[in-house]
Amino acid sequence: MHNLLPLIWRNITERYRLLGVHCQICGKDYFPQRRICPVCRRKGKFVPKQMPHEGKIVSFSLVHSAPSGFELEAPYFLALIELSNGVRLLSQLVDSPAQKVAIGVPVKMVFRKIFEDGPEGAIAYGYKFKVVSGEGKKPAGKKNPRKMAAVNS
Amino acid sequence: MRKVSIVGAAVTKFGEHWSSSFRDLIAEAAVKAVDDAKMDGNEIQAIYGGCMASGRFIGQEHIGALIADQLGMNPLASTRCEAACASGSVALRAGYLAVASGMYDVVAVGGVEKMTEISTEEAAIALGGAGDQEWELFMGATFPALYALLARRHMHEYGTTEEQMAACSVKNHANAVHNPYAQFQRAITIGDVMESGYVATPLKLLDCSPITDGAAAVILCASEHARKHTDAPVEIAASGQASDSLALAQRSSLTELNATKVAARDAFRQANISAKDIQAAEVHDCFSIAEILAIEDLGFFKKGYGGKASIEGETALNSKISINTSGGLKGCGHPVGATGVKQVVEGTMQLRGEAGKRQVPNLTNFLTHNVGGSGATSVVHILKRG
Ligand SMILES: [Zn+2]
Numbered sequence: 001m002h003n004l005l006p007l008i009w010r011n012i013t014e015r016y017r018l019l020g021v022h023c024q025i026c027g028k029d030y031f032p033q034r035r036i037c038p039v040c041r042r043k044g045k046f047v048p049k050q051m052p053h054e055g056k057i058v059s060f061s062l063v064h065s066a067p068s069g070f071e072l073e074a075p076y077f078l079a080l081i082e083l084s085n086g087v088r089l090l091s092q093l094v095d096s097p098a099q100k101v102a103i104g105v106p107v108k109m110v111f112r113k114i115f116e117d118g119p120e121g122a123i124a125y126g127y128k129f130k131v132v133s134g135e136g137k138k139p140a141g142k143k144n145p146r147k148m149a150a151v152n153s
Numbered sequence: 154m155r156k157v158s159i160v161g162a163a164v165t166k167f168g169e170h171w172s173s174s175f176r177d178l179i180a181e182a183a184v185k186a187v188d189d190a191k192m193d194g195n196e197i198q199a200i201y202g203g204c205m206a207s208g209r210f211i212g213q214e215h216i217g218a219l220i221a222d223q224l225g226m227n228p229l230a231s232t233r234c235e236a237a238c239a240s241g242s243v244a245l246r247a248g249y250l251a252v253a254s255g256m257y258d259v260v261a262v263g264g265v266e267k268m269t270e271i272s273t274e275e276a277a278i279a280l281g282g283a284g285d286q287e288w289e290l291f292m293g294a295t296f297p298a299l300y301a302l303l304a305r306r307h308m309h310e311y312g313t314t315e316e317q318m319a320a321c322s323v324k325n326h327a328n329a330v331h332n333p334y335a336q337f338q339r340a341i342t343i344g345d346v347m348e349s350g351y352v353a354t355p356l357k358l359l360d361c362s363p364i365t366d367g368a369a370a371v372i373l374c375a376s377e378h379a380r381k382h383t384d385a386p387v388e389i390a391a392s393g394q395a396s397d398s399l400a401l402a403q404r405s406s407l408t409e410l411n412a413t414k415v416a417a418r419d420a421f422r423q424a425n426i427s428a429k430d431i432q433a434a435e436v437h438d439c440f441s442i443a444e445i446l447a448i449e450d451l452g453f454f455k456k457g458y459g460g461k462a463s464i465e466g467e468t469a470l471n472s473k474i475s476i477n478t479s480g481g482l483k484g485c486g487h488p489v490g491a492t493g494v495k496q497v498v499e500g501t502m503q504l505r506g507e508a509g510k511r512q513v514p515n516l517t518n519f520l521t522h523n524v525g526g527s528g529a530t531s532v533v534h535i536l537k538r539g
Contacts, residue, residue, distance in 0.1 A: 007287060032288050059309070059407055061301035062354040063293065067281065068274055070293045078298050078353070080306075080402055088402040090289045090302075103309050114292065124291070 004117050008124045015126035018109060020087065022049035031087045053109035055083040055129070060093070060101055069115035077101055081129055089127075096131035106132040157252045158379035158386040159536070161190025161372035162501040164494075167486035168336040170366040175211050175267040176223045178368035182491075183224050183263060186370035190382045197372070198257040200224075200231035203244030203264035204490035209279035210268050220263060237283035238439060239525035240264065241369065241493025242532035246392050248373050258375050264494030265368040276364050280489070283526035285400035297361055297440065299401050299527045301353040304442035306407040308355065310457070315355050317460030318441035319346035322359050322483050324469050325438060329480025331470075331510035336365055336486030346441075360441040365486030369494035371501070376539075385505045390518070391535040393420035399529045408457075410528035413450040417522070420533040421452075426518060428452030431535075433475040433503055433513040435496035437524040438482045444468075447522055448476060451533070475513045478503060493523035493532065500536045 011032070013019050020031030023046055026039040031051045037044025058080040066074035077093035079101075093101060094112060107129040114124040163185030165178050173181075179202075187194050200221055208214045221231035234244035241264030248262040268276055281290045284299060307313045323343055329335035341359060349358040372382075379386035395415035398404055405411060421427055428451060436451065438444035445459035453474050454462045462468060468476035479485045479499040482492060500519035502508045519536045 004291075007291075011287065059302040059306040061298050061305060061356075062351070063295065063298045063301075064350075064354075065277075065295065065297065065352045067277055067290070067293065067295050073293070076293060078292070078294055078302070080302050080407070090292055090294060090400070090402045092293050103305070126292075 004124065005122045008122055016111070018051040018053060018127055020049050020051045021046040029085050029087050031083075031089060051087055052084040054132075055081045055107055057101070057103055057105050057107060058082050058088065059103060062098070069117060079107070079129065081107055092128045094128045094130055100131045100133070108132050154253045155255060156376035157249050157373055157389045158376040159371050159389065159497065159501050160374045160379050160382040160386055161186040161188070161192065162370070162498040163189055164334050164369040164498050165367050166334050167365050167367035167488060167495075169269045170267070171269070173366070175207065175213065175265065176219070178267060178366060179220055179263060179265050180223055182265070182368035182370040183261060186261065186372050190372040190374075192372065192382060194224075194226070196259045197226065197229065197261045199229055199248075199251060199260045200226060201244040201248040201251070201260060201262045202231065202233050203235070203240035203242070203493060204233055205235060205237055205240045205266060206279040206282060206489070207267070209271075209282070210266065210276070211270055236530040236532075237525035238437070238487070238489045239493055239523045239530045239532050240490040241495070242521070242523035242534065243394065243493070243530070245371070245494060245497055245534065246394055246532060249389050249392050252373050252375055258378060260373050261370060262373060262494060263368060263370040264491035266488035266490040267366050268364045268488060269366050273364060283529075285398075289400050289402070295353065296527070297356050298353040300440040300442055301356045302401060303407055303446065303527070304355050304440070307442060307445065307460075310408050311460070313445065313460035315347065316343055317464045318355070318360055318445065319343045320464040321438060321441040321444040322346050324463065325477050325481040325484040328470055328478055328511055329484025332480050332485055335480040335484055336363060337480070337484050356440055356442070362439045362482035362487040365488040367486060367488035367491045367495070369491045369498050371494060371497055386539065387501045387504045387536050388539050389534060390537045391420035391423035391533070393417060393423070393533040395419070395531055397529050399526060401527055404528070408446075409450050410446055410524065410531055412528050412531035413447060413522065413524065413533070416531045416533040417451045420520075420535050424518070424535040424537070426535070431474065431518055431520045433478055433516055434520040434522065435477055435479060435481070435499050436522040438477060439487060439524065441483070443524065444476065444481065447524075451520065451522060470511060471513055478508060478511050478513060493521070496521035496523060497534060497536065504536055504538050
């Protein structure tokens with residue numbers, strides 16, 4: 001990771017507040033923000049929109065071989081998350097015991113450090129997600145025993 | 154559109170070339186391809202070179218002109234094409250379109266990558282450029298992790314197992330044993346894969362293609378002139394290409410690569426054949442799960458059955474369909490910019506009947522499938538004898 005300072009700074013409101021856009025023409029939400037609606041293209045009309053901070057796990061991986069900037073955290077969970085409005089994003093999971101990480105499990109957003117760009121470089125902050133404990137009694141994935149077996153293998 | 158044929162084809166040995174430079178690899182592949190076409194080189198009118206990340210790997214950009222210069226081909230037009238790991242195939246497609254359009258009669262297409270001059274960690278960063286840096290690599294994703302997310306979802310929806318994925322690596326190593334150009338001419342077992350240690354669950358080290366140096370080249374010619382150069386021309390019967398989001402989170406599905414489905418649909422339509430007419434193919438197995446996705450998305454197996462077909466041997470050499478006769482990216486090696494061209498060199502050798510112990514007999518068609526990143530670009534070519 002090098003020369004990331006402009007990128008870290010430029011996306012700060014999006015990353016800190018999960019601020020996406022809503023297209024007033026087709027009604028779809030997008031995160032991260034886009035300039036052109038893929039459905040409406042030039043006819044689209046975007047307004048800023050706060051994304052929900054709750055969602056569920058669509059897929060996940062425990063990353064053992066970490067890229068530079070993330071070595072100290074390895075192994076860590078990476079997950080594809082579907083927010084409650086249907087928007088998907090990729091995020092790390094934190095404060096989530098391994099036995100509770102599964103497809104369909106509810107998660108909520110937390111604010112964390114993402115990485116350090118070298119020992120004296122910039123520190124990037126943003127969203128991570130954690131498994132919601134207590135509400136995880138009946139995750140969607142548990143309906144089908146065969147599917148759960150595949151997830152846990 | 155004119156018909157276009159391959160009249161010369163060559164690869165370098167794939168592997169760690171400590172004593173060969175980027176320039177050496179290009180020169181070796183190009184000279185062998187020109188010799189194979191029984192040309193002296195003066196017939197060539199333009200050059201297209203696939204290369205993903207030479208700036209990261211060796212600190213060198215402007216590869217198009219470098220190739221022309223190193224081959225002694227100045228002042229020919231020479232253009233670099235880049236689409237991450239599909240760079241070789243988009244270069245081939247550019248060359249194909251240039252001849253098909255009538256602009257040129259003969260062009261050279263190459264693919265090259267020199268990946269071992271930097272550390273594995275630095276190479277991982279370079280390859281990460283194929284994904285969405287701002288929103289996915291930034292969050293701690295790696296390429297194995299992105300494919301791991303696809304694998305986990307495929308396991309969840311279809312019951313695909315880690316052993317089934319391992320079977321792809323095992324089969325590709327078995328094919329590579331018979332390929333003198335392959336990086337790993339040795340067999341491995343499912344046990345070896347299962348014990349190779351997690352990179353990003355559920356993917357293990359031996360589910361992943363290696364870091365490789367290598368180059369490949371083909372000479373394309375208008376089909377009407379092809380028999381001047383070879384007794385066994387191979388026609389490019391179709392060229393399909395499609396795009397999708399770089400970010401995995403923006404995909405409509407995690408259990409298929411839509412770009413592959415669209416590129417394949419277009420290619421089959423152009424060649425006027427269907428998946429049933431393909432007996433052998435090179436598909437993009439950068440990770441074992443990628444081969445399972447490919448054989449499903451290309452229509453060789455029903456969605457969800459790719460893993461089962463793989464472990465039951467239906468994709469082995471001279472079985473139902475011979476997948477990755479060269480050893481694939483896993484066994485033959487994956488010099489990213491060269492891979493798409495190497496796949497077509499393998500198809501050409503197979504259709505000419507020159508593939509030695511890995512030969513699939515009586516082939517009429519051969520399909521190549523090359524993916525950029527985790528599916529943001531997919532390119533499908535169909536080759537046929539004639
Ligand atoms: Zn819209």
